[in-house]
Amino acid sequence: MNYEAVIGLEVHVQIKTRSKMFTRAPAGYGHDVNTLTDPVVLALPGVLPVMNKAALDAVVKAGLLLGCEIAPVCKWDRKNYFYPDSPKNYQISQYDRPICLGGAVEIELPGPARNIQGEHKRIPLTRIHLEEDVGKLNHGALDSLIDYNRAGTPLMEIVSEPAMHSAEEAFAFLTSLRLAMIYAGISDCDMEKGQLRCDANISVRPAGQTKLGTKVELKNLNSISFVRDGIAHEIRRQIGVVNAGGVIVQETRDYDGLTGTSQSLRSKEMAHDYRYFPDPDLMPVKVDEAWKQRLQATCPELPFDKQRRFLSHYQIPYTITSVLIPDQALSNFFEEAVALAGIQQAQVVGNWIANDLLRELGAAKRALADSLLRPVHVAELVKLIEAGVLLMPAAREVFAEMFASGELPGAIVDRRGLRAVTNEGDLEQWCREALAGNPKSVADFKAGKESALNAFKGPVMKAAKGKANPKLVDETLRRLLAQSN
Amino acid sequence: MSSEPFFRSIGELSAALARGELSSVDLMRSVIARTEAVEPKVRAFNSFDREDALAQARSSDLRRAAGASLGPLDGIPIGMKDVIAVAGQPLTASSRMLANFVSPYDATVVKRLRAAGAICWGRLNLDEFAMGSSTENSAFQATANPYALDCVPGGSSGGSAAAVAAGEAIASLGSDTGGSIRQPAAFCNVVGLKPTYGLVSRYGLIAFASSLDQIGPFARSVEDVAILLGAIAGHDPLDSTSFHTGIPDYRAELDRRKGPWRLGIPKEYFGEGLDPEVAEAVQRAVAHYQKLGCEVKPVSLPHTEYGVGVYYIIATAECSSNLARYDGVRYGHRSKEAKDAVDLYFRSRAEGFGSEVKRRIILGTYVLSSGYYDAFYLRAQKVRTLIRNDFLAAYREVDAILTPTAPTPAFRRGAKADPLAMYLCDVYTIGVNLAGLPAVSVPCGFSQDGRPIGMQLIGQPYGEAELLGIARAYERDHPWAQKRPVL
Amino acid sequence: MSHSIDLNIDHVANLARLALTPEEKAQYATQLTEILSHIAKLKEVNVDGVEPTAHAFPLYNVWAEDVPVAGLPVDLALRNAPAQRDQMFAVPKVVE
Numbered sequence A: 001m002n003y004e005a006v007i008g009l010e011v012h013v014q015i016k017t018r019s020k021m022f023t024r025a026p027a028g029y030g031h032d033v034n035t036l037t038d039p040v041v042l043a044l045p046g047v048l049p050v051m052n053k054a055a056l057d058a059v060v061k062a063g064l065l066l067g068c069e070i071a072p073v074c075k076w077d078r079k080n081y082f083y084p085d086s087p088k089n090y091q092i093s094q095y096d097r098p099i100c101l102g103g104a105v106e107i108e109l110p111g112p113a114r115n116i117q118g119e120h121k122r123i124p125l126t127r128i129h130l131e132e133d134v135g136k137l138n139h140g141a142l143d144s145l146i147d148y149n150r151a152g153t154p155l156m157e158i159v160s161e162p163a164m165h166s167a168e169e170a171f172a173f174l175t176s177l178r179l180a181m182i183y184a185g186i187s188d189c190d191m192e193k194g195q196l197r198c199d200a201n202i203s204v205r206p207a208g209q210t211k212l213g214t215k216v217e218l219k220n221l222n223s224i225s226f227v228r229d230g231i232a233h234e235i236r237r238q239i240g241v242v243n244a245g246g247v248i249v250q251e252t253r254d255y256d257g258l259t260g261t262s263q264s265l266r267s268k269e270m271a272h273d274y275r276y277f278p279d280p281d282l283m284p285v286k287v288d289e290a291w292k293q294r295l296q297a298t299c300p301e302l303p304f305d306k307q308r309r310f311l312s313h314y315q316i317p318y319t320i321t322s323v324l325i326p327d328q329a330l331s332n333f334f335e336e337a338v339a340l341a342g343i344q345q346a347q348v349v350g351n352w353i354a355n356d357l358l359r360e361l362g363a364a365k366r367a368l369a370d371s372l373l374r375p376v377h378v379a380e381l382v383k384l385i386e387a388g389v390l391l392m393p394a395a396r397e398v399f400a401e402m403f404a405s406g407e408l409p410g411a412i413v414d415r416r417g418l419r420a421v422t423n424e425g426d427l428e429q430w431c432r433e434a435l436a437g438n439p440k441s442v443a444d445f446k447a448g449k450e451s452a453l454n455a456f457k458g459p460v461m462k463a464a465k466g467k468a469n470p471k472l473v474d475e476t477l478r479r480l481l482a483q484s485n
Numbered sequence B: 001m002s003s004e005p006f007f008r009s010i011g012e013l014s015a016a017l018a019r020g021e022l023s024s025v026d027l028m029r030s031v032i033a034r035t036e037a038v039e040p041k042v043r044a045f046n047s048f049d050r051e052d053a054l055a056q057a058r059s060s061d062l063r064r065a066a067g068a069s070l071g072p073l074d075g076i077p078i079g080m081k082d083v084i085a086v087a088g089q090p091l092t093a094s095s096r097m098l099a100n101f102v103s104p105y106d107a108t109v110v111k112r113l114r115a116a117g118a119i120c121w122g123r124l125n126l127d128e129f130a131m132g133s134s135t136e137n138s139a140f141q142a143t144a145n146p147y148a149l150d151c152v153p154g155g156s157s158g159g160s161a162a163a164v165a166a167g168e169a170i171a172s173l174g175s176d177t178g179g180s181i182r183q184p185a186a187f188c189n190v191v192g193l194k195p196t197y198g199l200v201s202r203y204g205l206i207a208f209a210s211s212l213d214q215i216g217p218f219a220r221s222v223e224d225v226a227i228l229l230g231a232i233a234g235h236d237p238l239d240s241t242s243f244h245t246g247i248p249d250y251r252a253e254l255d256r257r258k259g260p261w262r263l264g265i266p267k268e269y270f271g272e273g274l275d276p277e278v279a280e281a282v283q284r285a286v287a288h289y290q291k292l293g294c295e296v297k298p299v300s301l302p303h304t305e306y307g308v309g310v311y312y313i314i315a316t317a318e319c320s321s322n323l324a325r326y327d328g329v330r331y332g333h334r335s336k337e338a339k340d341a342v343d344l345y346f347r348s349r350a351e352g353f354g355s356e357v358k359r360r361i362i363l364g365t366y367v368l369s370s371g372y373y374d375a376f377y378l379r380a381q382k383v384r385t386l387i388r389n390d391f392l393a394a395y396r397e398v399d400a401i402l403t404p405t406a407p408t409p410a411f412r413r414g415a416k417a418d419p420l421a422m423y424l425c426d427v428y429t430i431g432v433n434l435a436g437l438p439a440v441s442v443p444c445g446f447s448q449d450g451r452p453i454g455m456q457l458i459g460q461p462y463g464e465a466e467l468l469g470i471a472r473a474y475e476r477d478h479p480w481a482q483k484r485p486v487l
Numbered sequence C: 001m002s003h004s005i006d007l008n009i010d011h012v013a014n015l016a017r018l019a020l021t022p023e024e025k026a027q028y029a030t031q032l033t034e035i036l037s038h039i040a041k042l043k044e045v046n047v048d049g050v051e052p053t054a055h056a057f058p059l060y061n062v063w064a065e066d067v068p069v070a071g072l073p074v075d076l077a078l079r080n081a082p083a084q085r086d087q088m089f090a091v092p093k094v095v096e
């Protein structure tokens, strides 16, 4: 029998703020343990929460970006459960009135080949709400140690509809969502740092059946490839169980990406009853039109929209866009360089950036932000090549040199005497001398032996000390040979 | 008036300090000596630090000598209910759970009192986590009523009321969730004010029921309450439920508020269960207001009978969540028996909390649990709206509402073993918290056997200045609070 | 009291993480049943169309700007910890 998988994702995204969600203790990653706390973070007796305006802005912005409806009024609820990483033993979250409803994430599925664009789809969202993160537990052999640095960090929970049907779709969803959040400056979404975390609800059903199967919640999909592998594994597991005549039990499973296996978390099944109720320590939030408009103005173009624009406006190949678009800074770099070089040079500029620049950055282990080579360098380089002033092997050298030093290409060309000969009088004279010096090859060429032309190029280049434009040499030789009939 | 410094008013003391007749250190020594003398009988304090208090007094004297006195509270010892955080001092909530807890931070009210130069003096006993009406639920000791040592001082702020009544503090702070300032004030013959919800910051007050809790002052006169309120009231950016509102000079306003006022008498507060001596004392006070030219009108607060039910749903629901943080992980009592982290919760909480606290956590957990939320919590919040609307409707016709503070004078320790009977003591004070209104308990007489009686004046939202003016108008002619306990 | 109150004390105590003795359970069950039957009075009230009061004086948009303030030094953060190790709060092993 054929089975269809149904997948919904719950994605937690840490919001990049300077202070925590409900107190002004500093937020951050990589600090000494328990140095980012205050009485509120530690839930000492008597403390009260005060919400972070910037975190609210970030969620409204995320909602606008993903086409959600922004609730005119939303409120805070307490989700009550005991766990040592949760200092209050309740999490301040949003239950029945989240800040964002609906919306969608556009995804691209893999194309038939790497250089061919794949199918696009919109995965609908259920909601986005705002809450706070918990601390970190370090499990030892005999005890567990808690660091509350992360506790209270603003956290956005993005819930998709159960509308995906393969691990590839889930992977594409997460990739696209992640990139949108990075573009908008809402989060750095570094999964290694726990800034993006994903749980999946997965069920299978016989193809064609409309009723959903029993769902299993898969936790700890802590890297983007674990998301794909974990979901694929779970789908296979469920189909295996059903095919063997078994029944899927509703449970939570923990995926271990290193071994590629999952384990049931039975001990956590202690019937959850979160006893949600409105947090009496916090007042509701009203989002008016002016607020939305202010944030709308800060929303970036979504990555896929940018890609469509790059394809149509700059007429560059899909493969180049798929290098540029996932890196917002790189795609901006490209646009700046094209603006300086001229739109007809877009593809050439794109090639230099997607190939040479990335290669040099990689070799130097340098981030684009630290690059001495700026868009103006690429634009000037491309213009020098176009003008015939700079020839190809030399251009590569110039690129490496300006990457290393930040010197402008024109200056490098002049300093190193790399300027190609563009004086047509000189060139014509050298060509005439070459033809005169080799009548046999002239005859061969005229007899139809195309390759005979190469015999003249060496002497011309020698006369030009290597700085003649080969294309120009070729043209001049042909013109002179044609004339000598 | 009494010549002993410990029994003088803030007004008298600040004048004496200003004239140099007395130093703050003299005053503090007087209060310490009094405390040491009567504390074995009263047991109002969980702890106090003589040296720390004297050091604060010396600082005040130095400021004064340098001509930089900070106002009427500078150098005056103010006792703190042991649920208000003072940096470096114990903060126990009278619970075994927090027996060893030392606060690393100051509550906002404490910061404000320090800014006014007041001395933070002692940790005052209460019903554990402010849950109770008799201060018998303290894990450490039962405080006695200074006017009747075998009786309770009321609760939960029993220590705060008793200490002020007994001259162990010039004034004090308590907290009121369902009557926890007003009822002990009535039982102990002192003035106690529960401010409008949001007037005084709750930051640094151990939460019992967040939507109901307010910090408020106890003192031996309306004027002293006004002085203290002026120091602690006002918007606090650390409390999201705190209001932006102008803070008048409550003390200066007292004599400007002259009435005559229209006073509402709710019939629901004078029915079954009201002790005849209390009824009579309150009626005499009503008659006095009439003599002053006030118009006294019957009003109706028809949802009063539901108040206790609504209160015990909302308060216990909130407390079940507020007290979840006491788990023995980051601070507080930790069981030595725990096998693992989950077991640690069960045992630490079982050992750390007393029986009333556990009872309320269980009730609150139940009313929030799956399948019961709508029937209990949501319905209680709706009835709360009706209770609030009752008050707002009454205020279209009257300026304030006058009621007994408690149905009876102080009862004997151990007299109310049944929790429901204890809960029903709060019947006259609970509505005020549910509606978020200000209310003050003012002494209005004594029973035949010498137990104090208090009346409650309920004001309009943020109408503390007017409310205290009304209270002062009565007190001026009936200074019951000046009758000292014999200890 | 003849009111039937559906109170599963074991379940509720489990949610509240309270280890109760059999005596406590019996006592609480009786007392809470009495309290709940008093509370049951609320069912008499017609609350159709009544908005719930979460706050007596609701405000909106009470927030702070995102400006960090130095928090607690680690020694103060750990000051009241019942057990600590390596600058962290120690608890008996968390069994997953």
Ligand SMILES: [Mg+2]
Pocket (backbone or CB within 6 Å): A082, A083, A084, A085, A086, A087, A088, A089, B327, B329
């Ligand atoms: Mg915890």
Ligand SMILES: [Zn+2]
Pocket (backbone or CB within 6 Å): A012, A131, A157
């Ligand atoms: Zn979440």
